[in-house]
Amino acid sequence: MRPETIAIRTQTERTGEKEHSTPLFLTSSFVYDSAEDMAAAFSDESLDVNIYSRFSNPSVDEFIKKVCLMEGAEDGIATATGMAAVNACFMTFLSAGDHIISASAVFGSTHAILTKYLPKWGIEYSYFDMNKPETIEAMIKPNTKVLYVETPSNPGLDIIDIELVSAICKKHNILFIVDNCFATPAVQRPIGFGADLVLHSATKFMDGQGRVLGGVVVGRKELVRDMYLYVRNTGPSLSAFNAWVLSKSLETLYVRMDKHAQNALQIAMALEHHPALNWVKYPFLPSHPRYDIAVKQMSNGGGVLTFELKAGLEGGRKFLNALKWLSMTNNLGDSRTIASHPASTTHSKLSEAERQAVGITPGLIRLSVGLEHPDDILEEILQALGASSPLNPNA
Numbered sequence: 504m505r506p507e508t509i510a511i512r513t514q515t516e517r518t519g520e521k522e523h524s525t526p527l528f529l530t531s532s533f534v535y536d537s538a539e540d541m542a543a544a545f546s547d548e549s550l551d552v553n554i555y556s557r558f559s560n561p562s563v564d565e566f567i568k569k570v571c572l573m574e575g576a577e578d579g580i581a582t583a584t585g586m587a588a589v590n591a592c593f594m595t596f597l598s599a600g601d602h603i604i605s606a607s608a609v610f611g612s613t614h615a616i617l618t619k620y621l622p623k624w625g626i627e628y629s630y631f632d633m634n635k636p637e638t639i640e641a642m643i644k645p646n647t648k649v650l651y652v653e654t655p656s657n658p659g660l661d662i663i664d665i666e667l668v669s670a671i672c673k674k675h676n677i678l679f680i681v682d683n684c685f686a687t688p689a690v691q692r693p694i695g696f697g698a699d700l701v702l703h704s705a706t707k708f709m710d711g712q713g714r715v716l717g718g719v720v721v722g723r724k725e726l727v728r729d730m731y732l733y734v735r736n737t738g739p740s741l742s743a744f745n746a747w748v749l750s751k752s753l754e755t756l757y758v759r760m761d762k763h764a765q766n767a768l769q770i771a772m773a774l775e776h777h778p779a780l781n782w783v784k785y786p787f788l789p790s791h792p793r794y795d796i797a798v799k800q801m802s803n804g805g806g807v808l809t810f811e812l813k814a815g816l817e818g819g820r821k822f823l824n825a826l827k828w829l830s831m832t833n834n835l836g837d838s839r840t841i842a843s844h845p846a847s848t849t850h851s852k853l854s855e856a857e858r859q860a861v862g863i864t865p866g867l868i869r870l871s872v873g874l875e876h877p878d879d880i881l882e883e884i885l886q887a888l889g890a891s892s893p894l895n896p897n898a
């Protein structure tokens with residue numbers, strides 16, 4: 504079967520009720536036929552039985568299985584949020600005295616774990632510039648255990664050659680983790696390019712309608728086993744209800760990502776030379792600095808684009824206020840188009856230098872392009888650009 508079919512047809516075994524849509528196993532724990540069976544469930548680790556939904560649950564397992572098949576991975580674990588997935592990776596594979604190398608262009612909360620919490624536990628980090636992968640090798644130390652990237656990155660849409668970084672990691676025996684949240688497996692499969700573990704905030708395009716939080720990490724069986732034990736014991740497990748929602752959403756991931764990308768490319772091309780903007784960035788625009796790598800490792804440009812308003816910070820506020828129906832919120836990956844202005848919102852607590860380091864300029868707008876008609880989205884953006892332009896006497 505092809506991945507599009509697998510995403511739709513992978514399902515928990517049908518119960519005696521003969522349901523068509525997948526059932527939801529909303530239960531905290533599971534029962535046994537005898538005291539001996541119950542004892543064996545706890546003592547024999549090779550038994551594939553459900554004990555308690557912090558450990559495993561059929562709805563959660565269905566979601567994990569689909570993501571594994573879509574990413575080309577052996578096994579996976581699911582978590583309550585994307586950040587729980589990131590944190591579970593770090594907690595499982597790093598110990599006091601270890602070193603992690605990460606791209607500096609990572610999601611804000613990942614930056615917080617790397618810079619605030621890991622050092623507190625005796626784990627050091629180094630940041631490299633995604634646009635300078637040639638600097639990575641010089642940062643490697645004998646205690647470097649993990650290399651972490653997001654590609655495309657949030658919100659800067661920086662892109663790195665996964666195959667190239669994987670070769671460096673293999674040479675130095677370093678675990679290579681890729682946050683594939685912006686692309687999803689429908690667009691990019693990092694394991695095929697040599698990543699060891701791939702993680703997602705399933706909250707974004709995997710859900711696709713802004714309803715539930717979730718996270719997932721997939722990779723080789725022996726790596727996932729260690730993570731499973733971490734999650735099982737410390738408790739950031741995905742709820743069965745959210746897993747059911749996410750698994751149903753994966754049925755439409757491929758068609759949704761195609762349409763998100765079609766709309767995003769059309770809008771990026773239409774805005775590229777707009778007089779109110781300094782630039783437009785989108786992975787599949789030939790003007791993207793890593794366009795050659797984007798087309799090598801992604802099947803389309805995904806659903807997120809950014810642009811920089813010439814009018815800077817104040818222009819960003821005015822642009823958001825000029826929107827009539829497009830959503831102003833910090834989430835992304837929704838069927839509804841979302842605009843956000845990182846400098847005045849999600850990244851307002853960072854210093855100007857920190858914002859610059861991750862590519863967040865005062866006038867940067869991030870657009871998560873939804874599934875509405877692209878002409879409607881474009882008209883809405885163009886009217887907001889016009890209404891907020893410094894050349895408009897009413898702006």
Ligand SMILES: Cc1ncc(COP(=O)(O)O)c(C=O)c1O
Nearest residue numbers: 584585586610657684704706717
């Ligand atoms: C690239 C990336 N990774 C991780 C996360 C964290 O995900 P969650 O909000 O589900 O914890 C986000 C959230 O925006 C993200 O954009």
